[in-house]
Amino acid sequence: MSRLNNYEVLNQLKYIDGITIIDNKGTILFTVKFNPRFHSEVLEREEILGESLFSVFPTLNEKSSTLLNAMKTGRPIFRGKQEIVDFMGRKIETTNISLPIRAHGKIIGAIEFSKEISKENLISNNTIDINSEMFKGDKRLLENIHPERAKYTLKDIITNNEQMKNIKRLTEKIAKGSSPVFIYGETGTGKELFAQALHNASNRGEKPFIAQNCAAIPEALIESILFGTIKGSFTGAENNPGLFEIAEGGTIFLDEINSMPIHLQSKLLRVLQDGYIRRLGDKNIRKVDVRVITASNKRPEDCVKDKDIRLDLYYRLCVMTLNIPPLRERKDDIKLLLETFISKYNVLLHKNINNVSREVYDFLLRYNWPGNVRELEHIVEFAINQIDDWEETLQMKDIEERVKNFIRHSEEELQVGPLKEAVARLEKKMIEKAIQQTKNNVSQAAKMLEIPRQTLQNKIRLYEIVPKS
Secondary structure (H helix, E strand, C coil): CCCCCHHHHHHHCCCCCEEEEEECCCEEEEEEECCHHHCCHHHHCHHHCCCEHHHHCCCCCCCCCHHHHHHHHCCCEEEEEEEEECCCCCEEEEEEEEEEEEECCEEEEEEEEEEECCCCCCCCCCECCCCCCCCCCCCCECCCCCCCCCCCCHHHCCCCCHHHHHHHHHHHHHCCCCCCEEEECCCCCCHHHHHHHHHHHCCCCCCCEEEEECCCCCHHHHHHHHHCECCCCCCCCCCECCHHHHCCCCEEEEECHHHCCHHHHHHHHHHHHHCEECCECCCCCEECCCEEEEEECCCHHHHHHCCCCCHHHHHHHCCEEEECCCHHHCHHHHHHHHHHHHHHHHHHHCCCCCEECHHHHHHHHHCCCCCHHHHHHHHHHHHHHHCCCCCCEECHHHHHHHHHHHHHHHHCCCCCCCHHHHHHHHHHHHHHHHHHHCCCCHHHHHHHHCCCHHHHHHHHHHCCCCCCC
């Protein structure tokens, strides 16, 4: 059997959950995790750059680390299996492609592409009765939790809302083609969920699905990660495919596309126009067959107006658009989502919540949901984490710590005035408070506010916020 080249092996993975780069001392130079099961507090901090691989992943050692083995032997490791322990104490098994990095005849580090292959039985036998003396809701069963990427289908998008049902029908129609799709909506509305569902509903469903948040990696690396590199293009560079090549025949999902540097947007435009990419430092072009789905929390017209997206690229990206409505505009979904999230966290946290009080339900209907569906899930997770094992009813006392700021503000007397100015004042105050509480750590503040780091930096400049020492 002939030996597979790096590109062929990467293509067999279908998608990747994480990328890690270390130097020859085992120090982490770069890491990005696409799978939320890999996200722990330590992985979100910039401080892990420069840390030892073993201090960040204490369950690994020199024998079990595929990165270290590839670097020490000087040979690629294809589909090497490895176990790590996530932040909830669960074992995660991955299959890795680990490649040594050479420069001037010496091995100077290694790069690893990881895909999770854990097998978990997360089927729930607990039904949720939204009741608590006041009313009785439908019973639902949590049938499955998908821990991997690109596993969600249109059936996984649960809704009772007519607007959402229409969007699902439109998604199913446009999935049959290959035109670029621009998905926009507020943070937490489920843009990537629709991207995955669109991919799986298309004839590319069995091909790779590659997701990349354009705001999540340094500007200096985004070109090489998307388009690849050739040997000698910079110190230590080897012939490596970019994500577009890895996604061959499938779909690439570029989230926060408005964070992509303007000078790189011309390269993306060429892919959309002609289907060609050029690796960093390469003189030759390569043909790729990839469907491009992009997303932003801003309307595409606003992205152009704010000069975040080139006008010519806008026309190429927005052949088809999906506008995902915020949760406050589809509150008829709250009960259904609440049941699903309670079922999920009953399983994960070994609890038995079967009821929700009328007080909690009425509050959830009144709440404005700035964080949308993601915020609702976080509130449920927060409540079930702290609730006593013997309790069966979710009550107001279980969620009020997470929503007390909203309650306090809603009780204050509001003065009518220009809405835009009022929103700007509130936004500035929240950013100042987040910066203060995180002791001027922009990354942690961005996480607290649930916005990309680059977006927060732009707002800090806009409001001329000076960190306090």
